[in-house]
Amino acid sequence: MKESDAMNIRDIAAQRILNVDLDTGQVNTEDVSRRDLVRLLGGRGLAAKFLYERIPAGTDPLGPENVLIWSPGTLSGTSAPSSGRTSVTCKGPATGLYLKVSVGGHLGAELKYAGYDYLVISGRAPHPVYLWVDDDRVEIRPAQHLWGKGTRETDDLIKAELDDDEIQTGIIGPAGENKVLFSCIMVSRYNSASRGGVGAVMGSKNLKAVAVRGRGALRVARPKPYFDLAARMRRELAADAGSESLYNWGTSGSIPGLDEMGMLAAYNFSQVTIDNSERLSGQYLVDEGYLTGRESCFACSTACHRYVKSHSDRWGDVDDSGPELETMMSLGAECGLTDTEAVLRANHLCNDYGLDTISAGHVISWAMECYERGVISPEQAEGLELGFGNAEAQLELIRRIAFREGLLGDLLAEGTQRASAEVGGDSWKWAIQAKGLEQSAVDTRAAKSYALAFAVNPRGPDHLMTETYAEFGFTEEAREVIRKITGDEKYANATLLEKRADIVRWHEDCYAATEALGFCVFTSTAAFAVNPENMAELFGHALGIEFSEEELMLGGRRIVTLERCFNAREGARREDDMLPWRMMNEPVPDGPNKGMITDQAMLDRFLDEYYALHGWDPATGIPQVETLKALDLADVCRVLPEA
Amino acid sequence: MTSLSVNADKCTACRACELTCSFVKEGVFAPYRSRIRIVRLHGFNVPVVCVNCAQAPCIEVCPTGAVYRDRAVPVVRINEAECIGCRECIKACPFGAADWDDDKDVAIMCDLCGGEPACVASCIYGALDFEPEATVVRRKRRATAEAIAARTAG
Numbered sequence: 001m002k003e004s005d006a007m008n009i010r011d012i013a014a015q016r017i018l019n020v021d022l023d024t025g026q027v028n029t030e031d032v033s034r035r036d037l038v039r040l041l042g043g044r045g046l047a048a049k050f051l052y053e054r055i056p057a058g059t060d061p062l063g064p065e066n067v068l069i070w071s072p073g074t075l076s077g078t079s080a081p082s083s084g085r086t087s088v089t090c091k092g093p094a095t096g097l098y099l100k101v102s103v104g105g106h107l108g109a110e111l112k113y114a115g116y117d118y119l120v121i122s123g124r125a126p127h128p129v130y131l132w133v134d135d136d137r138v139e140i141r142p143a144q145h146l147w148g149k150g151t152r153e154t155d156d157l158i159k160a161e162l163d164d165d166e167i168q169t170g171i172i173g174p175a176g177e178n179k180v181l182f183s184c185i186m187v188s189r190y191n192s193a194s195r196g197g198v199g200a201v202m203g204s205k206n207l208k209a210v211a212v213r214g215r216g217a218l219r220v221a222r223p224k225p226y227f228d229l230a231a232r233m234r235r236e237l238a239a240d241a242g243s244e245s246l247y248n249w250g251t252s253g254s255i256p257g258l259d260e261m262g263m264l265a266a267y268n269f270s271q272v273t274i275d276n277s278e279r280l281s282g283q284y285l286v287d288e289g290y291l292t293g294r295e296s297c298f299a300c301s302t303a304c305h306r307y308v309k310s311h312s313d314r315w316g317d318v319d320d321s322g323p324e325l326e327t328m329m330s331l332g333a334e335c336g337l338t339d340t341e342a343v344l345r346a347n348h349l350c351n352d353y354g355l356d357t358i359s360a361g362h363v364i365s366w367a368m369e370c371y372e373r374g375v376i377s378p379e380q381a382e383g384l385e386l387g388f389g390n391a392e393a394q395l396e397l398i399r400r401i402a403f404r405e406g407l408l409g410d411l412l413a414e415g416t417q418r419a420s421a422e423v424g425g426d427s428w429k430w431a432i433q434a435k436g437l438e439q440s441a442v443d444t445r446a447a448k449s450y451a452l453a454f455a456v457n458p459r460g461p462d463h464l465m466t467e468t469y470a471e472f473g474f475t476e477e478a479r480e481v482i483r484k485i486t487g488d489e490k491y492a493n494a495t496l497l498e499k500r501a502d503i504v505r506w507h508e509d510c511y512a513a514t515e516a517l518g519f520c521v522f523t524s525t526a527a528f529a530v531n532p533e534n535m536a537e538l539f540g541h542a543l544g545i546e547f548s549e550e551e552l553m554l555g556g557r558r559i560v561t562l563e564r565c566f567n568a569r570e571g572a573r574r575e576d577d578m579l580p581w582r583m584m585n586e587p588v589p590d591g592p593n594k595g596m597i598t599d600q601a602m603l604d605r606f607l608d609e610y611y612a613l614h615g616w617d618p619a620t621g622i623p624q625v626e627t628l629k630a631l632d633l634a635d636v637c638r639v640l641p642e643a
Numbered sequence: 644m645t646s647l648s649v650n651a652d653k654c655t656a657c658r659a660c661e662l663t664c665s666f667v668k669e670g671v672f673a674p675y676r677s678r679i680r681i682v683r684l685h686g687f688n689v690p691v692v693c694v695n696c697a698q699a700p701c702i703e704v705c706p707t708g709a710v711y712r713d714r715a716v717p718v719v720r721i722n723e724a725e726c727i728g729c730r731e732c733i734k735a736c737p738f739g740a741a742d743w744d745d746d747k748d749v750a751i752m753c754d755l756c757g758g759e760p761a762c763v764a765s766c767i768y769g770a771l772d773f774e775p776e777a778t779v780v781r782r783k784r785r786a787t788a789e790a791i792a793a794r795t796a797g
Contacts, residue, residue, distance in 0.1 A: 008746065009671055078672045079662040079765075106658075113673065189685075215745060217665070217673030227666055231765065234659065238767040293686040296657035301767050303655035307686035321686075 008115070008135070008216035012074065013543045015042060015117040017050075018138065020131060022205055023064060023123030027138045032117065038545070039632055040562070041516035041555040042074035042117065044100055047089040048562045050120060051098070052637050057569045061093040061197075062179060062204040064124035070170070070210070071118045072108030073518015076298070077218045079227060080538055081234035081530070082520040084109050084298025086187070088170075091570075092196035093204075094181045094359075094415050095436040098458045098566040099196040100465070102515055104297030104305070105188025110168040113214025121205065130158065130209040135216065143208040148174060150352040151186040158211050170210040173354025175402040176203035180413040182359030182438070183402075186351060190305070190321035191297065194356035196437060196459050197415075221544025229538055233530060234301045241475060242527035246304035247294060249282030251325035256281055262591025265441035266333040267388055268365035269432050269582055272443065272591045276338040280328040282306070284340065295321070302522060312341040315391065323347035323357065329441035330361025335368060336388030346395055353402035358462070359415060362438035364397050366416045366431055367408075375427045382406050432580045435460040435572075444583050446593035447471065447494040449503045452606040455577045456504070458563045466511040467525040471503055477528040495593075497602065501609035509556035516559060558631050561623050564616070565637035574621040577607055644717060645775045647753070647760055649690045654770035656681050656688040660762035667761040668751075669744075676744055678753035679762050690770060692762075693740040693753040695719050701732035701741055701752070713754070720754040723747065 010016075015032035032046060040046050047069040059065045069089040076084050086108030092099025111119060114135050121131070128143040146154045151173045159165050168188050175183035176199030183199030184192045193199075202208075220226045237243055245253050258264045259277050266274040278284055285291045285308060293307035310318045323331070323343065331346040332338060350357045370376040371386035384393040400409025411419050416431035416438055432439045437460025444451035444461070449468035454461035470478040473492025482492040485506045486499045507525060510532055514524045517539060523530035532549045540547035567576075578584075579598065587597040611618050615627030617640070625641075628634045661677035669676050679692040699719045701710045709725035710732050712718075721732070726749040733741045733750055741752045753760075755773070763773045772779070 009673075079659060079666060081659075113675070215673075215675045217669070217671035217676060217746070219671045223666070223670055231663075234765070234767060294655055295686065295688075296655035298658060299662060300655075300657050301659070303657065303768065319686075 009219050010115060010216060012078070012218055012220050013037065015046075015074075016115060017118040017120055018116040018133070020119065020121045020138065020140070021123045022121065022125040022129065022140070022207065025140055029116070037074070038543070039555060040558055041513055041539070041552070043071045043076075043516040043518055044087040044089065044102075044512060045516040045555060045559040045562075046118065047071040047087055047100070048098070048559055048566065049636055050118065051089050051091070052562060052566050054120070054122070055091060057571075059091055061091045061096060062200060064122070064205065066091050066201055066204070068121045068198075068201050068205065069118060070108075070111065072112055073516060074117070075538065075542060076518035077109040077112035078220065078542070079230045079234075079299060080517075080519070081230060081237050082297070082300040082302060082523045083518040084300065085515065085518050085520055086111075086193075087515055088185065088193050088198055090198060090201045092198070092459060093179070093200050094197045095460055097435060097570055097572055098563050099198060100459065100563070101193045101195050101198050102464065102521075103185070103187045103191050103193035104300070104520065105168070105191035106298045107168040107170055107187050107210075107212060108518065109298045110212045110214045112218060113216045114212055115214065115216050119210070121207065124204065125206040128206050128208050130211060131207065132162065133210070133212045135214060146208045147177060150174070151354050152189065152352055154209060155186075155189045158209060162211065164213060166213070168212050171354070172199045172202045172208060173352060173402065175354040176200055177208070178402065178404045178413065179203050180355065180401060180404065181415045181418075182356040182363065183354050184356045186354060190295070192351065192356070195358065195462065195464065199354050220542045222541040226538060226541035229534065229541065233534055233538075237523055237527060237529040238301045240477070240527040240529045242522070243302045243529070246302050246522060246527075249286065250304050250306045251282070252280060252285070252323065252328045253282035254325060255328065256283065262588065262593045263443040263446060264333060265329055265443060267336050268334055268362070268369045268430055269439075269443075270369070270430070270586075270589070272588055272593070274333045274336070274338060277333060279338045279340045280332045280343065288340070290340065290344065297520065300520065302520070302527070304522065308344055310341045310344050312345070315342050315345040315395070318344045318348045320344070320348045320351060322351070326440050327357040327361070330358045330365070331394070332361075334361050334365040334441060335394055337391055337394070339391055342391035342395070346391070346398060349395060349398045353398065355398065355402055358440050359438040360398060360401065362432055363401070363412050363416055363419070364394055366419070366427070367397070367412060369430050370423060370427050375423055375425045380408060382408050384408070429581045429585075432582060433460070434578045434580050435576060437461060439580050439583065440464070443588065443593070444579055445588050445598055446596045448497060448598060448606070449494065449500045449507075451579060451598040451603065452500050452610060453504045453507065455579050455603055455607070456610060458567050461579055466504065466508040467521060468503055468507045469526050470507070470528075481528060495596070497605070500606055501613050504610060505613050508560045509553045511556070512559035513552050513556035516555065554631070558633055561614070561628070561631055561633060562637050564621075565623055565628075565639050568620075568622040568639040569637075574607065574619065577621060579603065645758075645773060646695060647692060647755060647763065648772045648774065648779055649692070650770050650772065651687070651689045653768045654681065654688040654690055655768050656683050657768070659765040659767070660690060660771060663761045663765035667756065669746075676746065676751070678742075678751055680742075691738060691740055693719065694738060700735035700737065704731040704735045706731065710750075710752075716755055716758050718755045719752065721750055721752055723749045726750055
């Protein structure tokens with residue numbers, strides 16, 4: 001036996017960056033300071049700092065100067081339940097602003113075992129390449145033979161040429177290569193790092209894939225307390241009602257509930273219901289035998305991920321992961337479609353071409369409305385009958401977008417903000433976007449915390465920078481969270497206007513901390529068994545420090561503030577904290593929420609309260625210098641001059 | 644005999660068993676050092692672990708007697724202090740259940756934690772069981788009988 005301490009055991013607290021410069025092919029490592037790890041919690045938090053430091057304002061998101069930062073959570077790779085998620089951070093091409101996406105799968109943990117907490121990729125390779133990280137051996141390998149191929153074939157080919165089927169990969173498809181502004185990265189083959197065109201950033205670097213194998217070990221400072229607390233959290237999480245539903249039905253299990261609540265986004269957000277909506281539900285996938293498996297991300301105790309199979313003479317065979325709730329909504333209901341097999345096929349194509357299903361669905365539903373209103377002519381539709389409910393046209397458009405084929409495919413590949421500017425007329429009014437990102441399928445007219453959260457979301461209007469699900473008060477745990485934030489559970493009512501800013505800010509802090517540590521946000525903002533208190537305790541055991549719930553939430557606040565500063569430095573102001581026009585001007589057409597709207601006056605009220613809570617300038621939304629000092633961030637980011 | 648049984652159709656590949664095993668055995672989180680490993684096959688996952696063969700090839704090929712049958716548990720186990728690192732047991736195992744620990748330079752295999760396997764306790768999906776073989780067989784026998792009864796009645 002070896003006498004010396006093994007080389008490849010790494011302390012969680014000793015974080016390391018792997019820098020890869022594709023311009024020069026240079027690779028080096030850097031240590032992270034303990035002070036930064038403690039104040040920004042690592043993961044998403046440190047990634048925001050690196051982004052702020054490494055690229056100046058005005059950087060072209062698709063230029064070689066942009067950086068792509070992979071950061072598994074600080075606790076990823078350990079037994080903490082559902083802690084294996086990874087943030088991917090860059091300047092986003094759809095918005096020209098801060099972009100963080102979060103993804104599950106097994107890549108993040110593998111990167112940790114290889115010896116790295118951050119993978120920072122800069123520059124642009126002279127020809128297509130992929131990155132091979134094999135513990136401490138890092139290689140930039142040619143990828144001309146992979147360019148143009150789908151994500152699944154590429155995964156097969158990389159594993160074959162490296163002769164290891166346990167390698168974890170992150171891969172772009174043709175959509176990322178063609179810099180589609182809503183292209184994604186497929187991680188561990190079946191998990192999608194989506195939104196904002198993160199795949200296009202990889203494509204702009206001529207980087208087809210990242211492949212990782214790690215054989216190292218991770219050690220925490222207080223092993224026994226850490227392991228025991230993690231085991232307890234795993235059991236509590238598995239027993240949570242929210243987790244149980246996610247295991248049984250997946251995320252799309254909530255479709256019947258959304259329909260009942262009158263919050264089912266359909267026909268490009270012009271309707272709140274659609275006939276046969278149950279055919280898009282997770283329950284239907286189970287009952288009709290489409291579901292073939294339930295899958296966990298690394299260390300997850302929920303297993304909401306799905307595998308499905310379908311055989312359809314009309315739409316072709318599918319053997320794939322997903323689809324998630326948002327995919328069912330955007331590629332299904334929003335496009336006027338409830339043909340399950342067609343939507344499974346559309347999901348499969350998006351995965352293989354490397355497209356974000358949320359934006360793909362909403363870009364197509366926008367085009368469908370344009371076509372029905374005559375703003376896109378049959379001639380401009382290039383032979384496609386684009387009206388709502390035409391699955392054949394949708395599937396063909398997905399392909400044309402991924403390859404930027406034809407004038408229409410090329411136009412739609414730019415997203416609804418740019419496409420509506422090109423098409424003109426009133427088409428911008430039904431482009432369901434703000435900041436350049438298509439809104440996810442949440443009706444912000446009826447759910448008021450969601451409305452504020454979407455408006456201030458640094459990457460655009462969606463539920464994936466914070467989630468205020470507790471405001472509905474569906475469960476005792478949810479009502480308890482609202483009581484904790486506001487002092488009274490009567491505020492667990494999504495249609496109330498009071499206390500929305502308090503609810504949003506708390507959830508943002510919690511969400512940022514959750515992601516920095518690597519936990520799935522379902523564990524702390526949909527189920528609630530993982531919470532600031534036990535996250536802080538676990539973080540303390542990992543690092544060997546005393547760490548309170550308040551300090552953890554303060555870390556989350558720092559992350560939110562730093563991300564805000566990045567956008568402010570790019571010129572984003574209060575007027576950019578906005579929702580799509582339709583969501584602010586066309587009231588809910590029918591159902592239980594008929595007549596509801598979140599208009600400018602209401603949003604202004606929310607913003608005033610929210611900026612005041614944060615200590616951000618009320619006129620511009622820029623964090624005040626005193627606020628940054630109080631947060632111990634003054635040395636990291638500063639947009640306003642000293643008063 | 645009480646043995647570890649695998650219900651692969653319930654495995655979601657969360658890998659809590661790998662993390663638990665490496666922690667309990669080595670004090671670190673390291674799937675490569677786990678005695679149980681999850682193989683992911685595109686929507687179907689299989690835990691692979693030592694099955695404690697009655698005619699164990701690993702015992703037969705071990706030149707130092709480091710691999711032996713511990714009749715108290717009972718289980719096939721390896722005495723790491725006696726292991727010379729020849730890897731014969733790894734080559735002989737037909738299941739890929741014996742592996743090499745890079746850090747300690749010894750072969751590793753499951754020892755059922757001396758009769759209380761930690762991985763089973765960590766599995767919340769019911770993919771791992773540790774029960775007397777007689778119980779498992781009796782349950783299966785009953786299921787067979789009930790299936791026949793249902794067919795006959797139907």
